[in-house]
Amino acid sequence: MTETKTVIPREGPLERSWNWLTETQIWKSIFRHNAPITDRNRVLVVLSNVFLHLHPVRLRKSGVRLRYTWCMGGLSFFLFLSLTFTGVLLMFYYRPTLEYAYTDIVGLREHVPLGIMREMHRWGAHAMVITVWLHMFRVFMTGSYKPPREFNWNVGVIMLVLTLLLSFTGYLLPWDQLAIWAITVGSNMARATPFLGSEGPGASLLALGDVKLIHAAADARFALLGGTFVGEGALLRFYVLHCVGLPLIIAVLMAVHFWRVRKDGGISGPV
Amino acid sequence: MDAIKDFFNFFADPRVFFLLTLTGFILMIWRRDVFTTPRVGYGLQVFLVLFFGLGLFDENFRLIVAKPDNVPIVGLVFLLLFFTWYSMRQAVLNDRRLDRGEPVEEKVEEDRVWVWPDLVYTELICLVLCSVVLIVWSIVLKAPLEQPANAAATPNPSKAPWYFLGLQEMLVYFDPWLAGVVLPTLIIVGLMAIPYIDTNPKGSGYYTFKERKAEISIFIFGFVVLWASLIVLGTFLRGPNWNFFGPFEYWDIHKLEALTNVNLSEYIWLQGVGVGLPSNWFVREFFGIVLLLLYIVALPVILARGVLKTYYEKLGPPRYCVGIFLFLMMLSLPMKMLARWLFNLKYIVAIPEFFFNI
Numbered sequence: 042m043t044e045t046k047t048v049i050p051r052e053g054p055l056e057r058s059w060n061w062l063t064e065t066q067i068w069k070s071i072f073r074h075n076a077p078i079t080d081r082n083r084v085l086v087v088l089s090n091v092f093l094h095l096h097p098v099r100l101r102k103s104g105v106r107l108r109y110t111w112c113m114g115g116l117s118f119f120l121f122l123s124l125t126f127t128g129v130l131l132m133f134y135y136r137p138t139l140e141y142a143y144t145d146i147v148g149l150r151e152h153v154p155l156g157i158m159r160e161m162h163r164w165g166a167h168a169m170v171i172t173v174w175l176h177m178f179r180v181f182m183t184g185s186y187k188p189p190r191e192f193n194w195n196v197g198v199i200m201l202v203l204t205l206l207l208s209f210t211g212y213l214l215p216w217d218q219l220a221i222w223a224i225t226v227g228s229n230m231a232r233a234t235p236f237l238g239s240e241g242p243g244a245s246l247l248a249l250g251d252v253k254l255i256h257a258a259a260d261a262r263f264a265l266l267g268g269t270f271v272g273e274g275a276l277l278r279f280y281v282l283h284c285v286g287l288p289l290i291i292a293v294l295m296a297v298h299f300w301r302v303r304k305d306g307g308i309s310g311p312v
Numbered sequence: 313m314d315a316i317k318d319f320f321n322f323f324a325d326p327r328v329f330f331l332l333t334l335t336g337f338i339l340m341i342w343r344r345d346v347f348t349t350p351r352v353g354y355g356l357q358v359f360l361v362l363f364f365g366l367g368l369f370d371e372n373f374r375l376i377v378a379k380p381d382n383v384p385i386v387g388l389v390f391l392l393l394f395f396t397w398y399s400m401r402q403a404v405l406n407d408r409r410l411d412r413g414e415p416v417e418e419k420v421e422e423d424r425v426w427v428w429p430d431l432v433y434t435e436l437i438c439l440v441l442c443s444v445v446l447i448v449w450s451i452v453l454k455a456p457l458e459q460p461a462n463a464a465a466t467p468n469p470s471k472a473p474w475y476f477l478g479l480q481e482m483l484v485y486f487d488p489w490l491a492g493v494v495l496p497t498l499i500i501v502g503l504m505a506i507p508y509i510d511t512n513p514k515g516s517g518y519y520t521f522k523e524r525k526a527e528i529s530i531f532i533f534g535f536v537v538l539w540a541s542l543i544v545l546g547t548f549l550r551g552p553n554w555n556f557f558g559p560f561e562y563w564d565i566h567k568l569e570a571l572t573n574v575n576l577s578e579y580i581w582l583q584g585v586g587v588g589l590p591s592n593w594f595v596r597e598f599f600g601i602v603l604l605l606l607y608i609v610a611l612p613v614i615l616a617r618g619v620l621k622t623y624y625e626k627l628g629p630p631r632y633c634v635g636i637f638l639f640l641m642m643l644s645l646p647m648k649m650l651a652r653w654l655f656n657l658k659y660i661v662a663i664p665e666f667f668f669n670i
């Protein structure tokens with residue numbers, strides 16, 4: 042007869058401190074379950090975490106594949122988060138007035154050694170425009186806008202427009218030649234809005250007798266710029282829209298978008 | 313060397329450039345079996361790398377392409393070409409499976425996997441890679457900052473942000489109220505209308521071309537051939553006074569291009585009939601208005617009874633009307649471009665009295 046011997050694995054100091062840590066009241070108050078290595082805990086980790094519960098617990102294999110999703114929607118969301126973060130940091134150093142706007146940006150460049158916040162914000166914004174386009178492209182190519190996802194496609198289109206507007210409003214803020222002329226070219230279009238622009242077709246019809254209702258100081262462009270040219274009013278308006286107005290709207294729409302992805306049956310796949 | 317540069321400069325002419333993209337698009341759809349082979353995909357990317365890489369040795373090319381704000385568009389060119397190729401490749405592979413009577417790849421991979429770890433880790437890796445790219449990009453390339461804003465000094469050319477350069481390019485062919493307001497609105501409305509017009513139940517949730525030929529062709533035409541390639545054109549090839557410049561051409565501010573654009577009414581009344589322009593705008597623009605009505609009203613009816621009869625019956629009147637209107641509006645851009653290039657046509661209907669020029 043051979044004697045059976047039970048060998049208790051020896052715990053190193055690392056395991057011992059890990060075991061101690063995960064048994065503390067603090068740890069247990071944060072994480073309600075053990076490491077997600079069993080099926081049960083894989084369910085729990087998604088269900089009990091507010092961020093992870095954007096996801097379902099399980100999803101179709103093709104929906105995880107990069108070759109199907111290109112990860113463009115996820116990257117758009119991530120870029121939005123990183124833009125919010127860098128944007129808030131930039132707001133500490135930037136004042137949207139004619140007096141300070143340009144010099145504050147110069148200050149950011151000259152006085153912050155190795156500073157890359159403005160770069161990350163600018164390139165991140167460009168990248169987000171591209172990822173949002175490519176996300177739309179992927180959703181179209183997989184036919185994922187088809188019923189029951191029509192409404193979510195529409196939410197997406199609105200967010201695409203908002204992404205462009207966010208980028209557009211931010212373009213003015215450095216208050217350099219590049220900024221003001223790009224916005225001048227862009228906002229001159231509003232002057233030609235049918236009926237509501239001072240040089241748009243039909244604007245002359247909107248008049249009470251001899252009094253023109255639509256003129257250069259009361260038209261779509263004026264509403265956009267807060268003035269008849271790209272000046273102080275435009276800078277403030279674009280700043281408020283860029284930092285508060287548009288991000289709030291797009292954040293709400295993102296919530297709707299993610300919610301509807303789940304409610305419309307999760308990531309699309311063949312029926 | 314100069315011969316090669318001249319060769320590429322020649323292709324940068326708007327007419328040649330547009331016809332080239334159009335040809336590329338048609339070839340891509342028609343010979344998609346060839347287009348989607350890895351050899352063609354790699355070949356195109358290698359060609360682009362060589363073109364941009366070697367091009368950077370040229371001073372004029374470098375001035376435009378290496379401009380910090382233009383770098384994303386270089387990225388866009390690579391990415392868009394890659395993803396067009398990649399999505400078409402998956403579509404073609406799935407089509408072959410369907411032809412053999414097999415289920416599509418996404419159908420095979422239908423079984424469920426755990427979000428943790430399968431999806432969460434994929435997302436984490438993408439996120440880390442994206443951060444690395446962004447940080448390296450930010451370290452290597454400084455954000456541009458030009459002279460302080462000066463309302464008195466207009467730069468030449470003045471360009472909108474790059475993602476709007478397709479619209480700015482449209483300004484050459486349409487007045488601002490169309491190019492800057494109506495057509496962009498129609499693009500948004502058109503995108504939003506897609507799921508309600510497209511009643512094809514097939515091709516939902518997987519890549520396929522043969523089950524959605526028209527939809528995919530129209531979308532790629534609008535997105536890649538019109539929207540994206542006009543951005544590339546507007547960014548890299550438009551110089552001072554909005555004149556055309558080849559990628560290796562010096563941006564000469566004194567370059568002159570003859571502008572001899574003529575309105576349709578002038579063609580008809582001055583050259584056709586041989587009398588002066590009538591003073592009444594309605595008489596003057598009568599033919600243009602008729603042409604416009606033919607395009608917007610009569611053409612859909614003719615098409616519904618002819619070529620597009622099956623579509624009309626499948627979609628029903630409301631969907632067909634909205635869809636064909638949006639489609640014709642999209643086609644109005646390349647048609648106006650062609651009319652400008654072939655006949656120097658400026659406006660089809662020109663009523664400056666009401667700022668109403670088409």
